[in-house]
Amino acid sequence: MGGYTAIxxxxxxxxxxxCGILIFICLGTIYSWSIFRHPIEVLFNINATQSGLPYxxxxxxxxxxxxxxxxxxxxxxxxxxxxxGGIMVATGWIVSSYSQNIVTMVVSLGIVAxxxxxxxxxxxxxxxxxxxxxxxxxxxxxxxxxxxLSPFITAPLARYMIESFGLMKTFQYxxxxxxxxxxxxxxxxxxTPKAMLIQTNVNREGDIPTKQMMRKGAFYALWGCFAVGTxxxxxxxxxxxxxxxxxxxxxxxxxxxLVSAFAVFNCIGRPLFGWLTDxxxxxxxxxxxxxxxxxxxxxxxxxxxxTVALYVVTFxxxxxxxxxxLAVAPAAAAIMFGxxxxxxxxxxxxxxxxxxxxxxVLVSGFIRDTTGSxxxxxxxxxxxxxxxxxxxxxxxxRN
Numbered sequence: 001m002g003g004y005t006a007i008x009x010x011x012x013x014x015x016x017x018x019c020g021i022l023i024f025i026c027l028g029t030i031y032s033w034s035i036f037r038h039p040i041e042v043l044f045n046i047n048a049t050q051s052g053l054p055y056x057x058x059x060x061x062x063x064x065x066x067x068x069x070x071x072x073x074x075x076x077x078x079x080x081x082x083x084x085g086g087i088m089v090a091t092g093w094i095v096s097s098y099s100q101n102i103v104t105m106v107v108s109l110g111i112v113a114x115x116x117x118x119x120x121x122x123x124x125x126x127x128x129x130x131x132x133x134x135x136x137x138x139x140x141x142x143x144x145x146x147x148x149l150s151p152f153i154t155a156p157l158a159r160y161m162i163e164s165f166g167l168m169k170t171f172q173y174x175x176x177x178x179x180x181x182x183x184x185x186x187x188x189x190x191x192t193p194k195a196m197l198i199q200t201n202v203n204r205e206g207d208i209p210t211k212q213m214m215r216k217g218a219f220y221a222l223w224g225c226f227a228v229g230t231x232x233x234x235x236x237x238x239x240x241x242x243x244x245x246x247x248x249x250x251x252x253x254x255x256x257x258l259v260s261a262f263a264v265f266n267c268i269g270r271p272l273f274g275w276l277t278d279x280x281x282x283x284x285x286x287x288x289x290x291x292x293x294x295x296x297x298x299x300x301x302x303x304x305x306x307t308v309a310l311y312v313v314t315f316x317x318x319x320x321x322x323x324x325x326l327a328v329a330p331a332a333a334a335i336m337f338g339x340x341x342x343x344x345x346x347x348x349x350x351x352x353x354x355x356x357x358x359x360x361v362l363v364s365g366f367i368r369d370t371t372g373s374x375x376x377x378x379x380x381x382x383x384x385x386x387x388x389x390x391x392x393x394x395x396x397x398r399n
Contacts, residue, residue: 028149079186152264222332229293248311272320367380
């Protein structure tokens with residue numbers, strides 16, 4: 001208890017969260033990809049599928065870099081890893097400004113920058129968990145809100161820059177901006193407070209190494225829940241616009257405004273469910289999220305194309321749930337398996353994000369192509385939410 005008391009007096013630790021938010025705003029720029037797609041299609045004379053390749057590879061390498069980062073953090077300090085990842089992110093965006101075709105952009109932005117985001121993301125979340133052993137969920141959720149907030153800052157900025165300087169100069173300028181923000185913000189991660197050292201020594205018996213974690217049923221329950229949660233959330237993100245236009249017959253302008261509003265709920269979901277994870281513990285927070293997904297899916301199936309209000313409620317809840325899972329998962333990993341090996345442990349847990357993303361995109365696309373509508377997609381959402389409720393029963397600290 002002495003460690004926690006000392007840490008609570010360490011008010012300066014909140015500046016770490018603030019700098020983490022700034023870093024994550026830079027990392028989350030990829031969620032503004034729709035701003036870049038049309039200019040890229042025109043520049044390279046390619047179709048929509050091809051213009052989505054850098055985004056797809058970005059997400060894949062972002063997820064793949066997480067477990068690798070966990071291993072690196074066992075031997076390297078957080079600051080060094082964040083700086084290396086930040087250089088990768090900046091380099092990827094800058095080199096993309098010299099791309100001659102979509103393939104070179106896939107390599108520079110998708111692989112280099114995407115991998116860099118995974119490195120920075122893993123290191124920052126690990127550091128935040130160490131700084132806030134008493135408020136893991138809240139601190140992690142607040143930091144992750146930067147990712148959700150990013151499109152509101154970077155999307156209009158990117159649009160303005162493209163109109164003012166052109167597409168390639170925009171990639172270049174953004175790369176330099178990201179380098180400065182990430183490097184300067186990373187300086188707060190230079191050291192660990194003495195109170196943290198005290199707490200680490202006190203709770204060392206609760207820290208579970210990765211190999212031991214992977215022998216526990218609770219790990220597979222958390223991994224499965226995270227995969228189901230991201231399966232639903234990323235599917236909702238990818239089809240929010242098309243559903244509004246195809247099923248509810250909304251125009252592009254109104255749909256775009258509503259999608260921006262949904263992103264607000266994604267941002268809110270991170271600190272909200274981070275706080276709820278601290279308050280209710282991971283199991284109940286997970287069950288609440290799956291209850292929200294089930295409810296949202298049911299509303300959509302009942303709604304049909306009757307009222308836009310139900311469409312808004314459905315997708316606001318689904319985006320909220322996605323944001324919630326991105327806060328619950330890292331906090332749950334720290335609470336269940338300890339902070340000492342958190343970077344490596346959460347890196348393994350985070351592979352569920354990649355699996356959920358790929359399956360979600362494939363399932364929604366297959367259903368749309370074979371049935372001609374996204375309406376049927378909400379049935380597998382409901383079923384998966386029930387599966388998630390079942391899996392969440394096995395989320396516990398020790399088993």
